Amino acid sequence: MSHLSRLVLFISLGCGCGTSSNAADPPDAAPAGTPDAPASSSGLRTLDSCTTSIAADAPAFYKRYFRCVTITSSASGVTIATDDLPPHKSAYYPKTDPNYVAWDSSRGSQYHQNPNSIAKQAIAVKVPASPAAGGGAVLDAEVDGQAHTSGREYNLGPAGVALDGTAIYAGFAAPGDDLAAEAYTFDDYGAHPDPGGSYHYHSPTPGPLEVLQAIGAVTKTTPGTAEVELYGVLCDGTVVLGCTELDGKAPAGSLDAQGGHVGDLAADGTTYFTGRYHVHVCADAKQGHAFTPEIHYYAACN
Secondary structure, three states, X not given: OOHHHHHHHHHHHHHOOOOOOXXXXXXXXXXXXXXXXXXXXXXXXXXXXXXXXXXXXXXXXXXXXXXXXXXXXXXXXXXXXXXXXXXXXXXXXXXXXXXXXOOOHHHOOOOOOOOOOXXXXXXXXXXXXXXXXXXXXXXXXXXXXXXXXXXXXXOOOXXXXXOOOOEEEOOOOOOOOOHHHHHHHOOOOOEEEOOOOOEEEOOOOHHHHHXXXXXXXXXXXXXXXXXXXXXEEEOOOOEEEOOOOOOOOOOOOOOOOOOEEEEEEEEOOEEEXXXXXEEXXXXXXXXXXXXXXXXXXXXXXX
16 A cells, blocks of 8 residues: 555544535635646656755754755745755646656546646745744634634645755645545655645655755655655745654644644754744644644734
8 A cells, every 4th residue: 555545544534524526526615826737848857856945044954955946045044945846746737748657547546647747837935034923823713724713824735845946735625625535646756746736745755855865864755654754844934844853753742733833943963943833744643633734823814
């Protein structure tokens, strides 16, 4: 059973949500950029071939962990710009694209593609250097998997950026849709594109873990087994990890309803953030939450 199969099985059993392979593919969110087709004009897009440009004065966290992005820095924070073309193969790339691969039908008939295709975007996410206090503790009732049920939710569309330059969306679908059902449209990297072609993650994924492998931080890239699991950062300053802390240890202390808590983020003798709220996106309910967060711990994004 693949990592994605295990994740969806966990979600289905844990939330009591049913899905059907014959169900209509629901939309995800509003378009996040201007699509171009095909997504790339020449050559396979990989971590080695994508363009990475990070300002020399950017904090060490971004220089250490991010690829396939352009990052500029100022006293107030960083801006992460990405074209949102994942540096790995996907059935959601147009068939004419070098990164296209046929849909993996081995996972069972309940898995099916949504009708969208990956298209080049123009996403820029601003992350504050010192996140401002927001509404405080995340309440259980606020984490309901539904959009537009709390004034502290992230917006639909890009809420952050993963280590591999792919967009991160919050842990809900568009109003009226069910993210647990949409999970059956995730490709082998746990992602899918929205109607505007913006490819994005909602859940554990090997994509960012392949960045960690490329920099020598891990040897395994299957979520739930990697020595360190770091996925990306959100627009309010929340850091998104997997089943581990940044140093590879299991999460210490209690986690809130979306798998979050406050603590230092350090690895290999470097403390990247002190007292930073971060979430654990992990199919193991004891180690985190199956989907990305819904609620701003810090002040709303710019």
